[in-house]
Amino acid sequence: MEPPSYDEANRHLSVQTAGLSDHTSPPAYTPGPAPTVAVVSQPQPVPIIVSSLRDAPGFVLCPHCQQLVTSKVTYVAGKAAWCTCVILALLFCGFCLIPLCMRSMQDAHHSCPHCGKKLHIYER
Numbered sequence: 001m002e003p004p005s006y007d008e009a010n011r012h013l014s015v016q017t018a019g020l021s022d023h024t025s026p027p028a029y030t031p032g033p034a035p036t037v038a039v040v041s042q043p044q045p046v047p048i049i050v051s052s053l054r055d056a057p058g059f060v061l062c063p064h065c066q067q068l069v070t071s072k073v074t075y076v077a078g079k080a081a082w083c084t085c086v087i088l089a090l091l092f093c094g095f096c097l098i099p100l101c102m103r104s105m106q107d108a109h110h111s112c113p114h115c116g117k118k119l120h121i122y123e124r
């Protein structure tokens, strides 16, 4: 039974300090030139009538806040989806939930991304 030699204890310390002495200065961060943004004047798109919105986002004039916005669309299972669901449930139990997940079966709820108000509901 021997106590651990001093050599062993010192070796442990030197390993810790070795890592500290080996420090290299990190590469200096030089901010590059700001990316030049090409300003392209695009022709202003013509807004469509709110009631003519279909199942895709459309560029409309919000009747609530009078802003030209691209309507935000939320797809909600509507009558078409539920009818198909019931029919499928009667025919093949288990497949009835498919229409509730299909976008082509869902109603498109358009809302204004600016004021958040409902613009139009496109039903199937």
Ligand SMILES: [Zn+2]
Residues within 6 Å of the ligand: 062, 063, 064, 065, 066, 067, 112, 113, 114, 115, 116, 117
């Ligand atoms: Zn609005």
